[in-house]
Amino acid sequence: MNAIALAIVVLLAGQAAEVRLRGPVHEAFAITGESRAPRLAPQPPAPLAEAVPKAYPGPGAMWIPGYWDFDAEENDWTWVSGTWRFPPAGHAWINGYWHSAAGGWQRVPGIWYPSFAGQARLAYVAPSTARPPMQPPPPRPARGDDPDLVFIPGEWQSLGNRLQWVSGKRIGFPEGQGWTPGRLAWTPAGVLPVSGHADLSPEARGWAFAPLRARPGAAIEPQWIWTARAWLEFAWRDPEGPYRLGDYHGTFWIDHGLVSALDAMRQKGDPFLEPQARRLASAVAVEQAQYILRERSMGRQPLPPRALTRESAANQPWLVQAKGEPTPEATLRREEERLKYFEKQSKARQRLEQGIKRLPASGLIELN
Numbered sequence: 001m002n003a004i005a006l007a008i009v010v011l012l013a014g015q016a017a018e019v020r021l022r023g024p025v026h027e028a029f030a031i032t033g034e035s036r037a038p039r040l041a042p043q044p045p046a047p048l049a050e051a052v053p054k055a056y057p058g059p060g061a062m063w064i065p066g067y068w069d070f071d072a073e074e075n076d077w078t079w080v081s082g083t084w085r086f087p088p089a090g091h092a093w094i095n096g097y098w099h100s101a102a103g104g105w106q107r108v109p110g111i112w113y114p115s116f117a118g119q120a121r122l123a124y125v126a127p128s129t130a131r132p133p134m135q136p137p138p139p140r141p142a143r144g145d146d147p148d149l150v151f152i153p154g155e156w157q158s159l160g161n162r163l164q165w166v167s168g169k170r171i172g173f174p175e176g177q178g179w180t181p182g183r184l185a186w187t188p189a190g191v192l193p194v195s196g197h198a199d200l201s202p203e204a205r206g207w208a209f210a211p212l213r214a215r216p217g218a219a220i221e222p223q224w225i226w227t228a229r230a231w232l233e234f235a236w237r238d239p240e241g242p243y244r245l246g247d248y249h250g251t252f253w254i255d256h257g258l259v260s261a262l263d264a265m266r267q268k269g270d271p272f273l274e275p276q277a278r279r280l281a282s283a284v285a286v287e288q289a290q291y292i293l294r295e296r297s298m299g300r301q302p303l304p305p306r307a308l309t310r311e312s313a314a315n316q317p318w319l320v321q322a323k324g325e326p327t328p329e330a331t332l333r334r335e336e337e338r339l340k341y342f343e344k345q346s347k348a349r350q351r352l353e354q355g356i357k358r359l360p361a362s363g364l365i366e367l368n
Contacts, residue, residue, distance in 0.1 A: 022246025023211030033181030040104030
């Protein structure tokens with residue numbers, strides 16, 4: 001066993017959880033812009049006791065705790081590890097939560113929402129019965145166009161008491177900048193239009209940690225982060241909104257609506273993945289990644305492993321141990337207080353939404 005594999009095995013032995021090579025990416029790190037209402041799931045277990053990691057990517061990074069995701073194919077729960085995130089300017093994070101519904105539970109997604117003076121006004125509207133207009137694939141740059149322009153997909157935006165469709169466009173970003181697409185975030189009180197907004201580029205946002213499997217209530221500390229290569233080689237778009245990384249090649253997920261993120265990028269545009277694909281690889285390399293994804297789905301290429309094990313540790317390029325500055329004690333204390341605030345905020349949001357009787361309606365949430 002080489003030195004790298006030995007180090008990984010030692011680190012795995014010290015972790016009270018199974019590090020997964022398949023699972024959702026934290027919704028605060030990146031979302032796809034898709035808006036399907038979530039599926040029903042069993043009642044979620046008690047949250048894991050997630051410690052703030054000992055390393056962080058630098059001053060200004062905000063620790064956002066993890067949450068449970070139900071893997072319907074494996075009939076088991078996956079912990080979506082928390083994320084270190086540099087927040088987008090002018091936006092505050094509103095934590096998601098699990099909601100009890102008729103016949104099961106549904107997850108109300110967390111969102112980045114415009115914040116003014118420490119407050120965010122959530123304006124809910126009835127979902128539109130109209131479908132988005134059929135759009136051709138994102139146009140390729142013509143001769144003389146800036147090749148670095150990125151296509152921003154169209155979105156629904158609120159206009160008073162109704163929704164209107166705004167078509168997509170191509171824009172350019174300064175270095176280190178990017179975009180989060182708009183979406184209609186599902187809630188029990190109706191849909192919450194969340195407009196697309198300027199954000200940081202993928203590599204500047206922070207760290208997206210790999211998901212975990214552990215006993216409910218277990219104490220864990222996320223240590224492994226997804227590399228940029230993982231996004232190119234096995235990224236998927238879930239119609240409920242998150243990106244998923246790993247082995248989602250089965251017919252179960254195809255029936256659910258998952259598509260390769262690279263294929264979706266060509267069909268709809270993807271302001272998160274497209275800049276990464278350009279930076280990481282040539283057009284030929286992207287074509288090869290798409291080919292391998294299809295070959296895996298057809299059973300002609302081996303599927304990637306689903307967990308980080310002694311056998312899969314030596315040759316996998318998709319995870320790396322997080323290394324950075326030591327997290328300051330002040331940050332640790334602040335994030336512990338933030339976690340308590342998230343719990344309080346989640347309950348307040350539930351009370352707010354349960355109290356809404358008619359749509360459209362709005363409510364004010366204090367963010368500080």
